[in-house]
Amino acid sequence: MKHIGFWIFFLLLGIQLQAQPELDVLFKKLESASGDKEKCEILNDISLFVVNSDPEQSRDYAKQALSLAEKINFTEGKGFAYYNLGNVNYYIDEYEEGLANLKTAESLFKECGSEKGLGYVFNTRGEIQTLEGEYGDALNSLFEALSKFEKIKDNVGLARVNNNIGLIHYYQKNYDEALKYFNQALVTADEPRVGDASLYIGRVYIEQNNYSEAEKYLSKALEIGKKNEDNYIISDSYYLLGRIDAFYGEHEKAYTHFTESIELKKSLEDEQGIALCSIHLGNLLLGQNKVEDAGHYFYDAIRLAQSIGVREELKDAYLGISNVYNYKKQYDSAYHYLNLHNEVQNELLSEEASKKLAQLEASLDAQRQEALFEADRQMQAYNKKVMIYAGLAVIAVLLVFAYLMFNRYRMKQKANEQLQKFNDEIVQQKHIIEEKNRDIMDSIKYAKRIQEAILPSNEIIAAYLKDFFVMYRPKDIVSGDFYWALPIEENGKKKLLFASVDCTGHGVPGAFVSIVGYNGLNRAVKEYKLHQPAAILDKLNELVEETFRQQGTGNIKDGMDISLCSVEYMSDGSMELIFAAANNPLWIFRNGTQWEEIKADKQPIGAYLDRKPFKQHVIQLSKGDSMYIFSDGYADQFGGNDVTTRAGGGKKYKYSKMRDFIIAMQQEPMSVQQQKLTEEILRWTGELEQVDDQCVIGLRV
Numbered sequence: 042m043k044h045i046g047f048w049i050f051f052l053l054l055g056i057q058l059q060a061q062p063e064l065d066v067l068f069k070k071l072e073s074a075s076g077d078k079e080k081c082e083i084l085n086d087i088s089l090f091v092v093n094s095d096p097e098q099s100r101d102y103a104k105q106a107l108s109l110a111e112k113i114n115f116t117e118g119k120g121f122a123y124y125n126l127g128n129v130n131y132y133i134d135e136y137e138e139g140l141a142n143l144k145t146a147e148s149l150f151k152e153c154g155s156e157k158g159l160g161y162v163f164n165t166r167g168e169i170q171t172l173e174g175e176y177g178d179a180l181n182s183l184f185e186a187l188s189k190f191e192k193i194k195d196n197v198g199l200a201r202v203n204n205n206i207g208l209i210h211y212y213q214k215n216y217d218e219a220l221k222y223f224n225q226a227l228v229t230a231d232e233p234r235v236g237d238a239s240l241y242i243g244r245v246y247i248e249q250n251n252y253s254e255a256e257k258y259l260s261k262a263l264e265i266g267k268k269n270e271d272n273y274i275i276s277d278s279y280y281l282l283g284r285i286d287a288f289y290g291e292h293e294k295a296y297t298h299f300t301e302s303i304e305l306k307k308s309l310e311d312e313q314g315i316a317l318c319s320i321h322l323g324n325l326l327l328g329q330n331k332v333e334d335a336g337h338y339f340y341d342a343i344r345l346a347q348s349i350g351v352r353e354e355l356k357d358a359y360l361g362i363s364n365v366y367n368y369k370k371q372y373d374s375a376y377h378y379l380n381l382h383n384e385v386q387n388e389l390l391s392e393e394a395s396k397k398l399a400q401l402e403a404s405l406d407a408q409r410q411e412a413l414f415e416a417d418r419q420m421q422a423y424n425k426k427v428m429i430y431a432g433l434a435v436i437a438v439l440l441v442f443a444y445l446m447f448n449r450y451r452m453k454q455k456a457n458e459q460l461q462k463f464n465d466e467i468v469q470q471k472h473i474i475e476e477k478n479r480d481i482m483d484s485i486k487y488a489k490r491i492q493e494a495i496l497p498s499n500e501i502i503a504a505y506l507k508d509f510f511v512m513y514r515p516k517d518i519v520s521g522d523f524y525w526a527l528p529i530e531e532n533g534k535k536k537l538l539f540a541s542v543d544c545t546g547h548g549v550p551g552a553f554v555s556i557v558g559y560n561g562l563n564r565a566v567k568e569y570k571l572h573q574p575a576a577i578l579d580k581l582n583e584l585v586e587e588t589f590r591q592q593g594t595g596n597i598k599d600g601m602d603i604s605l606c607s608v609e610y611m612s613d614g615s616m617e618l619i620f621a622a623a624n625n626p627l628w629i630f631r632n633g634t635q636w637e638e639i640k641a642d643k644q645p646i647g648a649y650l651d652r653k654p655f656k657q658h659v660i661q662l663s664k665g666d667s668m669y670i671f672s673d674g675y676a677d678q679f680g681g682n683d684v685t686t687r688a689g690g691g692k693k694y695k696y697s698k699m700r701d702f703i704i705a706m707q708q709e710p711m712s713v714q715q716q717k718l719t720e721e722i723l724r725w726t727g728e729l730e731q732v733d734d735q736c737v738i739g740l741r742v
Contacts, residue, residue, distance in 0.1 A: 064090045081109040081118040088125040092132055100129045120149035120158045128165055136169050143169075160189035160198050167205060176209050183209075200230035204238055216245050236265035236274045243281055252285045259285070276305035280318050287325050295325050316345040316354040323361045327368065336365045356385040360500060367504075376535060379504060379528065390494040423463040430456050482518075485549060489518045492552055495559055497526035497539075504528070505537035505608070509740040510715035514674075514722075514731070521551020522672045522734035525562050529607075531572045538566065538574070540605040541736050543625065543672035545647070551734065557588050558601050558646070574605040574621035575657035578646065582655075585647050600647020604670035608740075616662040616742045621655045628669045628700065629660065633707035636700060667707065667741040674733035675699055675718075680725035694725055703739075711739055 067087050074080045088102035103125035110118030123146035130139030143162050150158035167182035183206050190198035207222035223245065226238040239262035246255035259278050266274030283298030299322040306314040323338035339361040346355035359382035366375035434452040438445055502509060511524055526539040540562065544554035561584040565577045585600060602624035609617045620627050622641030629637040642655050662668065676699050679691040702721055706714050718737060 077109045077113050078115055078118065081106045081113075081115055081122075084109070085118065085121040085125055088122075089128065092125070092128050096129045096132045099132075100126060103129065116149055116153040117155050117158065120146045120153065120155060121161075123149065124158065124161055124165070127162075131165060131169055136173060139169060140166065156189045156193045157195060157198075160186045160193070160195065160202075162186075163189065164198070164202050164205065167202075171205070171209055176213065179209060180206065196229035197231060197234070200226040200234040200238070203229070204234070204241065207238075207241060211241065211245060211248075214248075216249055219245050232265060232269070236262050236269065236271065239265065240274055240277055240281075243278075247281060247284060252288055256282065256285050272305050272309055273311075276302045276309065276311070276314065279305070280314065280321070283318070283325075284321060287321065287328075292325060292329055296322070299325065312345045312349050313351050313354065316342040316349075316351065316358065319345070320354060320357045320361055323358075323365075327361070327364060330368075332365055332368045336362060339365060352385050352389055356382055356389065359385060363504075372535070376528075376530065383501065383528070386498070423467070426459065426463070427456075430459065485518050488549070488552060492519050492523070492555070495556075496523060501528065502526050502537070502539065505535070506740050508711045509738070510711040512715050512718050512735065512737040514719070514735040516674070516731045516734045517548040519549055519552035520734045521546050521548070521555055522674060522736040523555045523559060524736055524738060525559060527563070527566055529566065529572055534609055536572070536607050536609045538572070538577070538605070538607050539738065540603055541625065541670045541672055541738050542601055542603045543674070543734070543736070544601040554601060557585055558603070561585055561588075572607065573657060574607050574619050575655040578603065578605060578621050578623060578655040582646050582652070589647070600645040602641075602645055602672065604641065606668075606670065614664050614742075616666075618660045618662055618668065620658045620660065622670075623655070625670065625672060627658075628703070629662070630667045630669075630704065630707055631663070632665065634704065636704060662742045664742050667711075667739060669703060669737060669739045671699075671737040672734065674731075674735035675722060675737055677733055678722055678726055678735070679729050679732055680722075680727055691729055694722070711741055714739060 064087065067083055067090065071080065071083045071087070074083055084102050084106035088099045088106060091102070092099040103122050106125070107119060107122035109115070110122055123142050127139045127142030127146060130136070130142060143166050147159065147162045150162060163182045163186035167179045167186060170176075170179035170182060183202050186202045187199065187206070190202060203222045203226035207219045207226065210216070210219035210222065220242060223238045223241045227235055227242075230238055239258045243255045243257075243259035243262060246252070246258065259281050262274055263278035263282070266272075266278060279298045279302035283295045283302065286292075286295035286298060299318050303315055303318045303322070306312075306318065319338040319342040323335040323342065326332075326335035326338065339358050342354060342358035343362065346352070346358055359378045363375045363378035363382060366372070366378065430452070434449070434456070437448045437452060441448055496513075499511075502511070505528060513520075513522070513524060515522065521544040523542050523544075524540065525542060526537060529536050529538055542555065542558050542562075544551045544558055546554065558581070561581045562577065564584060565571050565580040569580055571577045571580055581603075602622075604622040604625045604627060605620070606627070607619040611617060620639055622639075623644060623646050624641050626641045627639040629639065631637070639658050639660065642653070644651070644653065676694050676696045678694045680694060681692050702718070703714070706717055709717070715737075722735065
């Protein structure tokens with residue numbers, strides 16, 4: 042949320058900087074103004090222009106404008122005065138009071154029919170809602186603002202609103218939508234706002250790894266920033282261009298851009314921006330083996346991130362200084378900062394995951410039940426009324442035969458009107474159900490982002506494994522499969538625990554079971570201090586059974602299959618692998634041709650009658666050996682030569698075919714193996730649907 046606030050603040054500050062010449066003109070106009078209405082309008086304009094540089098002074102001007110407007114009963118003037126008061130609240134983080142003042146301004150603008158005033162209100166309300174994380178409400182407000190500014194052809198207002206909508210999509214990682222609105226802002230923007238939009242577009246293209254397009258827009262933003270002496274645009278353009286230079290290996294240019302950005306950000310007191318630049322500069326210097334210089338920048342970033350409380354930058358700075366100590370072979374310090382990095386990352390990614398998924402399950406069930414209940418109630422009422430009217434029609438025919446034709450016509454027309462009414466109600470309920478389904482799908486997509494957040498990052502795994510891959514392909518939006526990794530230290534030796542886990546089911550049910558498994562693995566290692574794979578699985582089994590008993594689901598066969606490994610590099614470059622598993626085996630390939638399968642215990646994690654302790658296998662791997670663990674989703678995938686229908690060619694891929702395919706590509710790097718495994722299963726599947734989640738992990742010593 043700090044990032045979102047910074048970018049909205051950045052947009053507004055740019056407007057203030059460019060408004061200074063107009064501000065001087067306004068003060069001269071105020072001195073020569075003759076009537077109270079003109080003075081009120083000028084005071085409101087001044088309040089708007091000074092809100093960033095001096096919020097309290099802006100509040101004073103707004104109050105003066107309000108006093109004059111009330112004196113002469115100037116409704117639009119009162120509306121802009123309350124808007125400016127709300128704007129001041131927004132700038133000094135008084136969001137509740139700000140929304141109240143904006144509500145008053147909205148009523149006044151509606152009373153006098155001020156489309157411009159309503160556009161201002163809805164836009165600022167959307168900015169506040171964005172900062173509070175209420176993206177749906179924020180988009181509703183911003184689209185209201187968009188319609189108002191389009192109606193009065195206010196191009197500056199349109200550019201500002203389009204940039205704000207683009208920012209929401211950017212921070213939700215909807216990059217195509219973000220580009221759409223930033224480009225719309227370019228169409229209507231004046232030159233300073235073209236600089237803003239160009240900067241945003243460049244940032245989006247960097248996130249999409251389209252560095253050539255990013256460089257084009259950032260160069261344009263830098264040119265405009267220099268022309269208008271806008272140090273915010275200049276400093277951020279330098280920072281982003283530095284990232285592009287670093288990607289292309291142009292180290293001197295990258296160093297120049299990063300250092301120039303830092304110097305400007307110091308003058309702007311942008312501590313978060315300094316920390317971010319310092320991290321990238323540290324990584325650049327580390328890549329050039331300038332270890333001591335890199336360390337200075339990482340420590341600067343840590344100090345700044347701690348002082349202003351930005352945990353994203355703190356996490357990255359910890360990882361950077363850990364890499365510095367790793368280069369210097371000071372492994373204890375490297376491990377210390379890597380642990381700090383992991384702790385902050387876990388705080389950022391995992392602290393709300395279990396709670397949000399539990400809330401999601403309850404919300405989804407409630408929404409489904411509410412929609413189904415309402416539709417059923419309407420249908421029953423409809424059937425009852427139809428029967429009543431039909432009965433009345435029969436009685437009318439029997440009692441008043443002389444008026445048969447008249448009554449039949451009357452009742453038929455009445456019944457048709459009632460039927461149309463109920464049909465309209467059914468259509469309305471159908472729309473409600475469709476809207477609920479859209480809400481459910483949005484919630485499931487949010488659950489996907491949460492589930493992805495708890496998966497270990499490649500940086501954590503790469504710190505211990507040199508040549509590896511993780512192929513992870515959920516069947517549905519959320520997955521019952523997941524992979525897990527955690528570095529440990531045992532008797533002074535650094536090891537890595539990692540696992541491939543296949544939970545009961547897939548989709549939403551599997552995702553909930555996966556959270557139980559994820560938390561169980563973390564508890565077994567961190568809380569119960571278990572480091573041996575077999576002992577971890579025994580404890581995980583206890584925790585899973587305990588969880589389902591507490592939830593009253595002890596009789597449900599909820600559980601998981603898992604392959605769990607502990608690896609440690611030896612001094613001669615070989616590796617000691619310790620393996621334990623529930624149902625899913627381990628494959629080892631020696632010298633690129635010799636295949637071994639280490640069997641798993643034939644029992645799942647979870648409810649199982651004949652429970653036995655898990656067995657543990659200790660295996661020595663030599664340089665060049667490779668190993669693989671996986672769920673059953675890859676081998677069980679239906680496909681074949683004729684895959685247009687299951688009857689025509691759908692058959693399982695099978696483990697034997699999977700094994701032969703892996704043997705055939707043993708000379709390839711692990712990254713290439715991952716790509717080929719993905720291409721092979723897509724080719725095999727053809728037009729058929731994916732039947733299960735797929736997870737394959739491979740590494741080479």
